[in-house]
Amino acid sequence: MADGTERQPRAYIGSFTSAGGRGITTAALDPDTGALTALHHTEDAVTNPSFLALSPGGGVLYAVSETDQGAAAAFSLDGPARTGPDGPVPLGQTVSVAGAGPTHLAVAGRRLYTANYTSGSVTALPLRADGSLGTRALTHQHHGRGPVAERQEGPHAHAVVPDPSGQWLLCTDLGTDSVWIYDLRAPEAGLRLHREVPLRAGTGPRHLAFLADSREGGDAARADVIHVVNELESTVTTCRWHPGQGELEPLGETFLLPPERAAVENHPSAPALSPDGRFAWVANRGDDSVTVLDLTSGELPELVTTVPCGGHWPRDLAAHPTGRWLYAANERSGDVSWFEVDQGTGTPALTGSLTAPAASCVVFA
Template identity: 45%
Template sequence: MSDTTTRGVSRRGFGLLAGAGAAAALTRGDAQATVALTRADAQAAPTPAPARRRAYLGTYTTQPGGGTGIGLAAYRPRSGELASTGVLPGVSNPSFLALSPDRRTLYAVDERARGAVTAVRVGQAGPPEVLGESRGTGGADPCHLSVHPGGRFLLTANYTGGSVCVHPIGRGGVLGEASDVVQHTGSGPDPARQEGPHAHMVVSDPGGRYVLAVDLGTDSVHTYRLDPRTGRLHERARAAMKPGAGPRHLAFHPSGSYAYVVNELDSTIAVCAYDRRAGTLTPGAPLPTLPPGTEPTERNYPAAVVISPGGRFLYVSNRGHNSIATFVVECGGAAVRLVSVTPSGGSYPRHIVLDPSGTLLFAANQKSGTVTVFRPDRATGRPDPVGAAFAAPIPVCVLPV
């Protein structure tokens, strides 16, 4: 109802009645008619639907049943309902996606033996558009990337290559040739998965001072300093995780004083104290991501870890057990406690992520070809499913914006 109407009578009309001395003479029937009119107007007035927001889906294009490029979708923040809006073809194996700080450019890995990264313009009214040429990452099978907080460099982890790559970002988000490729060395006790280094994630710390690379193959987390003039990485520290744990991803507490490292090979998560000035991690004792006594029908491989915006809850995806573990964060971030384990609504939840508001949790179930959406309970943190599962070809990454 507009501000020029008061309970069914316009301000102008009400003023005329008052000027004639008739306002006090409104009969009970007149008043009832006014209320009825107001209700009728309220029922007739259309309720504006909440605006849909964009989402991007990563997949494998070289596997049977995979997609043909980056999936384009939209979701409703109120209901969590996802709907397909098309595909951006021509981007191979975009298994992980990241957005620039200004949200105008999307970056995708090309997870193949000759690894590459691609830039896509998305911050415009028209359809997404590939920017310039894809750039080689100097290593095989890039599986994760992130944009440095300053927006001038793209950081990529080469899984099979066991290395970390840096690309300068030019005007309009276009990628330049790699400015540095740092090769990790070493191995771990698991001969099948740790025969050599396997960089699985590279991300900047909350202050943007250091870059941390998580290596599954060597059970270590490397800390680098990025030179803003040359785009080169200089190692400052290295944290040793539990042998055979297989660290995969990490998430920082909003305070920046703690990081949570999820371990793929032994189904654990470790709380690490983080020295923001020195960039050093001090790992604590690992905790299981599954309830005591759990016996999955297949081996479990935790994949992603995400923390709520306020730092109250931590979520981990369990592939194999097909669940999402919820931890409550305690002692200002220094401790976590498992409080619930919720079915992921599909098979093999490789990637989970919160939307920018922190009110919706998305899970990309790789083997079942579905994306499920949850609404975490504000009091307990437990994710409650909303709506039906969204079908997608081999979804391995989902990026709501």
């Protein structure tokens, strides 16, 4: 900073402005305690910035606009476009994604991808040199349905996640009970579908997280692991991912609640992985808890315990890059809770919370 002092790290919190959220909240993160302190709110800069993602260099923040019209927006976090000390600054115009209800987005290569829940489609938007969004949207429409009539009457793309190799984009579709795999190796070809991989009918896959294999060797020699969170059942589906071929192999499922709470109406939302790959955490809406999974006990994760989420309806989880803290965006109680993580067991202990109306996600600069 200009005065020679070191600025605290930043966290960015998305929200639903239609439910009272204050847009994108910028918060200072205490590196010693993990505590968040609100500094700035974008308010009306974009409607319903429910999910956020950073550019690879961290200088640009992207947000969906989760509305029936469907859009995405870019914000500068540094450089000449910056006019204030704390808040992101709009970078270019909000751009249509040519799809309805975008719920998730990710950067891969020179494109921004969105999963459009309401329309059941995936969109690719070009990124300009300054990180702003181009307007030529490429879309791919999903087709199909599942057995849960009230939630699976058609496709509902929910999350888009590039694989660690950068060659593939995986999209979980809650409505079709499948993972759609897109080939990114020839970006000039547009959104090129590689294959659709079915999961068990009625599970409703919502999000996924990669656990990359650390072994030496080329892509063909690797077999990474993917954990898919299912919204319509309290389970995680573990899959083996073969990046050399773009193949996904389901291995089995793990229940997220102990047997005595199996009858609780519950809708798991988001996974987070510890940086060392030993633990996974999953947020449970309904049970209002965080499930701790041990990833080292065998081929499938092992349920360790569940702890209260510190609020109501945890829509998103985020693990701090150091692995010391875990954050839950509790949508209906309007707060972000943070936990100190026991490094031996992976169990989070509630430490504090920040008021954040209609909170929906947390990312770290």
